[in-house]
Amino acid sequence: MVKEIERAGMTVVHACSIVPISLTVGGNRIVPTIAIPHPFGDPHLAGPEEKALRRSLVEKALQALETPIGGQTVFE
Amino acid sequence: MSTSYKVVHCLNQFFGGLGGEEQAGAAPTLVQGPKGPGLLIENSVPGLRVMSTLIFGDNYLAENTEKAVQEILNLLAPCFEGDDAGRPDLLLAGPAFNAGRYGIGCGALCQAVQERWGIPAVTAMFPENPAVALYRKTVFIAETSDDVRGMAEAIQRMTPLGLKLVRRESCLPEEDHYIAQGRRKNVRAAKTGAQRALEMLVQRLQGEPFESEYPMPVFDRVRPAPPVADMRRARLALVTSGGIVPRGNPDKIEAANAQRFGSYPIKNLQRLSSQSHQTVHGGYDPTCANGDPNRVLPLDAVRELESEGAIGSLHDWYYATVGNATSVESAQRYGQAIAKILLADGVQAVLLTST
Numbered sequence: 037m038v039k040e041i042e043r044a045g046m047t048v049v050h051a052c053s054i055v056p057i058s059l060t061v062g063g064n065r066i067v068p069t070i071a072i073p074h075p076f077g078d079p080h081l082a083g084p085e086e087k088a089l090r091r092s093l094v095e096k097a098l099q100a101l102e103t104p105i106g107g108q109t110v111f112e
Numbered sequence: 113m114s115t116s117y118k119v120v121h122c123l124n125q126f127f128g129g130l131g132g133e134e135q136a137g138a139a140p141t142l143v144q145g146p147k148g149p150g151l152l153i154e155n156s157v158p159g160l161r162v163m164s165t166l167i168f169g170d171n172y173l174a175e176n177t178e179k180a181v182q183e184i185l186n187l188l189a190p191c192f193e194g195d196d197a198g199r200p201d202l203l204l205a206g207p208a209f210n211a212g213r214y215g216i217g218c219g220a221l222c223q224a225v226q227e228r229w230g231i232p233a234v235t236a237m238f239p240e241n242p243a244v245a246l247y248r249k250t251v252f253i254a255e256t257s258d259d260v261r262g263m264a265e266a267i268q269r270m271t272p273l274g275l276k277l278v279r280r281e282s283c284l285p286e287e288d289h290y291i292a293q294g295r296r297k298n299v300r301a302a303k304t305g306a307q308r309a310l311e312m313l314v315q316r317l318q319g320e321p322f323e324s325e326y327p328m329p330v331f332d333r334v335r336p337a338p339p340v341a342d343m344r345r346a347r348l349a350l351v352t353s354g355g356i357v358p359r360g361n362p363d364k365i366e367a368a369n370a371q372r373f374g375s376y377p378i379k380n381l382q383r384l385s386s387q388s389h390q391t392v393h394g395g396y397d398p399t400c401a402n403g404d405p406n407r408v409l410p411l412d413a414v415r416e417l418e419s420e421g422a423i424g425s426l427h428d429w430y431y432a433t434v435g436n437a438t439s440v441e442s443a444q445r446y447g448q449a450i451a452k453i454l455l456a457d458g459v460q461a462v463l464l465t466s467t
Contacts, residue, residue, distance in 0.1 A: 046337060051464070058466070087413065090410050
């Protein structure tokens with residue numbers, strides 16, 4: 037899906053927990069997330085801390101969208 | 113005289129009998145003797161013995177592969193570095209069918225064990241398993257059907273292939289039913305290359321079927337799109353393969369091998385909640401996502417950033433499917449359809465989340 041959306045001309049960031057799969061399939065802007073069952077959160081954190089973590093991941097994704105890249109790039 | 117072979121077998125928490133998704137985070141353990149499919153492996157060849165079974169949680173291995181593999185090598189070391197008589201001849205892993213996380217675990221373990229101890233290792237998967245592209249060049253992967261209904265056939269392919277490797281017999285993908293590794297082998301042919309090439313050319317000119325001796329690899333790569341100049345002015349859309357849908361799953365999206373995607377309104381919605389949304393993805397433990405669906409589709413954080421001006425605007429709908437053993441062909445179709453809708457609405461940037 038990432039590839040087809042990019043092929044259509046939009047800039048896409050793939051936020052995912054298993055980065056090697058995204059690299060293999062052909063994602064270009066990749067942001068690694070926390071864990072498979074909760075990519076944008078961590079149930080062990082208190083509510084506000086979890087929200088802050090989620091927000092920081094979204095901010096990283098927005099930065100990735102604004103970053104020029106020459107090929108597949110993982111935004112650690 | 114019957115030869116006996118000693119095998120170490122690797123299984124995920126499900127096939128190893130530890131439990132379902134609630135055990136997907138389980139740290140690896142080594143148990144004596146065969147478990148589950150290991151019993152079938154033992155029965156498939158007389159004299160073969162599964163000495164021990166290594167069981168790992170799918171998430172434990174897929175999320176932090178390098179570290180987990182190192183732990184497993186430490187667990188297996190006494191077994192592979194003990195006295196000659198007790199040392200295993202072969203490592204088998206899976207079959208993993210079309211399970212992506214399980215496939216990654218099996219591929220990583222086969223690769224690590226054959227590198228470290230120089231013994232053959234074989235796993236088995238469906239050709240579309242994402243782990244195939246990662247490991248096929250270094251690991252022997254017997255070809256299976258996409259789900260567990262193909263268990264008997266998978267065992268009948270994986271085990272004999274492993275034993276052939278133990279006996280150092282030559283193998284071929286077409287004969288031994290494994291996924292081609294892309295190796296070149298020297299063989300004697302009755303005709304010269306020039307003769308074979310001309311015959312092929314004639315067949316081609318006459319529109320007859322012919323088989324290339326060197327099929328070209330197909331690379332489907334998309335050039336990175338240019339960056340968005342300024343997210344503060346851009347229109348963003350949210351898409352997920354994590355199966356987040358309105359409660360009740362109005363489109364009846366399947367928990368695995370999804371046959372559709374859904375479009376769901378988020379206009380005026382500030383956040384997802386356990387009352388409004390849920391996951392229908394069958395490939396991970398839904399507890400965390402159902403407790404707070406923003407953990408998979410981070411609408412609350414996106415809205416916050418939008419209200420602060422960091423995002424120009426948010427497209428009024430989000431799009432969701434289940435990326436769990438879903439075919440590549442289906443995913444392409446959904447991606448194309450979603451892209452069309454987004455372009456029509458002037459979307460420039462997309463955040464796609466996967467579990």
